[in-house]
Amino acid sequence: MKGLSLDVEKCSGCRACELACSMKHTGEYNPLNSRIHISIFHEKAFAIPVVCFQCNEPWCEKICPSGAIKTKTDEVKGIKVVEIAEDKCVGCKMCMLACPFGNMRFDGRHAVKCDLCEGDPECMRFCAKGALQFKEAEASVGRKWKSIAEKILASHYA
Amino acid sequence: MYGWAGKVLRINLTESKISIENLDAKVAKDFIGSRGLGAKFLLDELDPKTDPLSPENKLIFATGPLTGTLAPGGSRYTVVTKSPLTGAIANSNAGGHFPAELKFAGFDLIIFEGKAKKPVYLWIENEKVELRDATKLWGKTIPETEDLIRAETDEFAKIACIGPAGENLVRFANIMNDKGNAAGRSGVGAVMGSKNLKAVVVRGTKGVVVADKEGFRKAVLDVYKYLDNPNTKGFSALGTPLVTVLTQARGVLPTKNFQTGVFEGADKVYGEVFTDTLNVRGKMGVACFSCPVACHRYSRVTDAEFKGEGPGPEYETIGAFGPGCGVDNPSAIAKANIICNEMGMDTITCGFTIACAMELYEKGFLPQKDSGVALNFGNAKAMVDLVGKIAKREGFGDILAEGSYRLAEKYGHPELSMSVKKQEFACYDTRGLQGMAIEYATMNRGACHIRGEVQDIDLFGVYTWRVCTDKKLSFVDSLTTEDKPLLTKEVQDWFASFDSSGMCNFIFFLGVNEDALLALLNTGTGAHYGSAEEMLKCGERAFNAERLFNLKAGLTSNDDTLPKRMLEEPMPSGPVKGQVALLDKMLPEYYRLRGWDQQGIPTPEKMKDLGLG
Structure with a gap:
């Protein structure tokens, strides 16, 4: 089964995903209507996306x-x-x-949440940095192993 | 309306009066928004002879129709006012997240008039707008102000504010938003300070609606495609500091107050040095709202002498405080930048004002009893100390707070101020870039590098603009003069167009062209710009509106010039050794192409053509 994978190392905090999501589901650009949300920590130069798991x-x-x-x-x-x-x-x-x-929202009439856009997530399409990907959950595990291994390697051969 | 919110918020600070007006659809279409619309309102409403720091001056915050949309880099707003540094029109542009929030609150423009009796800030929650007491915020730095205001309003509020420099009427004080984005140039922060306005705070929960949703989406995806190129990747990885290596190689990196164009310590301040040693996330950038590029950096300095952290530094800052002041210590440069950001000052003018003081000192025109220290080029400690003193107008800092022109004039050598219309050059020496010579000389806000970047064409190989494709240009030589009047005119109008849209300059210097902006504007606003030419004419209209303001303010063609050093002193060393800026060869032709007479005044025919009558 595929899902949205979030790579916090790659997120730049541009919030294009919020805009894309809000347009697709509510017909206007409004981050508040988005089902994906980015928290930006300016002082850490870091941004973290959260969406329904x-x-x-x-x-x-x-x-x-x-x-x-x-x-x-x-x-x-x-x-x-x-x-x-x-x-x-x-x-x-x-x-x-x-x-x-915090992935469940209320639009004034009923609850709303990420529905993965019937298997074609709109947010991912506008994620320029590749922080959002749509793939098998297990698929990212191998890459993470390698990424951690590379960091250990780098610390030994700096 | 689509794209535009359709509302103008007017705040009379003297009377604490708040009113909301409708935005006229035709005016919006003709001037697009942001920079253009701001110029239109200022020209219509303000007597150009007004003292910039008097209550009569107006301060305009203007977003564009694409601000707050998925248009890549649609994060910008422009602050338009009469500048206390130049006496000309000021139009300072910034990104971040504040401008989009203003749009989400339902406003295209805010116009501030008058002067509050005591310090205030404006709190906007959609149509609920109020002026609040800011007495206890007066004197606070930018980050302190943001944190304190957010604690008493809304934790998700976005804020634009001034720091101590704006309060102290430093002539190059800026307005900062989101702690790290600056409406930087021409002293717009001093105007805000003169009005006792500490901050503008916004929480907007409405959306922006576009005219043709599918068409707009496609236009955005097209821009994403154009941006998929090596320049974008390099720019994402290093940010603007990647430029240092290019200007050094061309021999146009301003060194020691533009005495030469090559810096012996340049490799110590290249972009990689900052990403590898000071930037918190290395080559991973931080983005403005809706920007796929993400060129911002965040630095942490651990060196005990210059300890601190904050956003930046950008190339222009590195150039001014680095080579400009003969300083090759990245930590000192980053620290000077951090102080500017915290106190709310333009780093370009600040850096080159100190550089000018250093030259005056070394030449014996500035006595040490005035400067207080041995102000030689390369004295990083003195430089950093002065930055803080300028913001507080302490000691010698009080004189520097007036900018390099007034400083150099005071000590009898105004020619040592590297400025046009009293605004300092950015980090490009014109002697090796003839396009920049004419750009600095003619830009309405004084010397400026980002309102008509002819140098992008050859420095970064941007041959995708229609100014190049229509004329089948595949090579532009930065030293020739014949082609520069036309290129400068066309590129200035092009920049005025996208500056007015609410999108970021950098999206276009990374290869996106006129047709892409036209598609975004048409599908976004539904205003039916018939062709790229019609859209570019809006840019030309905005540019001429700015020019008219300046002429009415008393500026003349005599102000369209460069310091003697550029015109008469050949570059002493480096790849463009022997070159001077050949402005006289280019300016008459530039005026002619603009439809101006030889005094630089738009002809009646041109005025009629642009509907500026």
Whole structure:
């Protein structure tokens, strides 16, 4: 199953992903409507993106009293998405309380969250630095091993 | 309206009166926004003879129609006012995250009038706008001010503010936003200080709507494609400091107040030195809002003598405090930059004012009893000490706070100020760049390197602009004069166009051309600019509006000149040894191409053509 992978080493904090997401889902450029969010730490020259992790055991799904949140797997597109059925959502906002990461938002009528754009994430398309990638979660593990190994190597042969 | 928010916020500080006006659609289209629209409002509303530091001056914050959109580099706003440094129009442009937030609050422009009785800041929460007491913020540095205001407003508020330099009316004080972005030049911060306005604080929760969503998206993706080139990669990795190696190689790196164009310690202040030793994330840049390039740096200096941390330094800062002052110590340069950013001062004017003082001192025109120290070139400690003193107007700093022209004039040698219209040169010697000679001489805000970068064409190989493709130019020689009047005129109008759009200059110097901006403007605003020519005419209109303001303020063609050193003293060493700036050969032709008479005044036909009548 593919998902959005976030590489904090590469994020420059431009927030193009927020703009792209808000346009795709709400028809206007407004970072507040985005389902992905970048926290920028100017003094550390660092920026950290956060977006729904499509958890295996979603707390939002567990707590939803109206059964509006369900995990759906699309074998063809190779994605697993924690989805909100808008017609079932009663707007109680329990899911917002339950999500530890702030990835559940409320648009005034019902809860909204990242839906992976049906397997073609718009945010990733505008991530110039490649901090956002859409791939198998396991695929980044190998690269991380190598990256850590290279750092250790560099510290020994400086 | 699409692109534009359609609203102008007017603040009368004398009467604490706040009003909201509609933006006229035709005026918006004709002047695009930001720099152009700011010039239009200033020309219409301000008597150009006004004393810049009097309550009668106006201070305009102007975003563009593409600010706050996904247009790459759509992060900018321009501060337009009458400059206390030059007496001409000031238009200082900055990126970061504040300008987009202003747009999200629903405003294209803010116009400040009058003077508050005591220090205030403006707090904007969408249409809820109020002036708040800033008495306890007076005297605070830029980072302190931001932190204190955020604590009493909204933790996500974006802030533009002045530091002690602006409060003390240093003639080159700037307005900083997001702690590290500067509306840097021409002393716009002193105007803000003269109005007792400490900060503008914004939290905007509305969006920006574009006319043709799919078309706009495609235009953005096209720009992403154009930006996929080696220049962008290099620029992302090193930021503007990559320029030092180029200007040194060309022999145009201002050294010791422009006495020569090659610096013996240049390799100690190349871009790589900063990324490898001082920049926090090495070759990883920090981005302004909506920018795929990310050229900003953040530095941490550990050297005990110059300890500190903050954003930058950029190339111009490195050039001014480094080679300009004969200093080859990156830590000292970074420290001077940090102080400027914290106190809110233009690093270019600050650096070259100190460089001018050093030359006056070494030549015996400036006595040590005035300077207080042996102010030789290369004295890094004295340089850094003076930066802080200038901001506070302490001792000799009080004289330097007036800028290099007034300093050199005071000591009887105004020709040693490397300035045009009393604004200091940026870090390019004109003797090896004839395009820059005419650019410095004619730019409406005084010497300026980023309002008509003819040098980009040959220095960075930017042959993708229509000014090159239409004329099939594949090589521009920086030493020839025949081609420069036309190139300068066209490139200035082109820059005035995109400066007015809300996008960043750098996107275009990385190869993006007129057609790309036209596509973004048309799909973004729906205003139907019929062709690139029509769009560029808006830039020309803005440029001429600025010129008209200056002429009415009392400037003349005599102000379109360069210091004697550039015109008469051949470059003493390096690759362009023997060259001078051949301004006389170029200026008459430039005036003619502009549709100006030989006194530099736009002809009635030109005025009519541009609708400036």
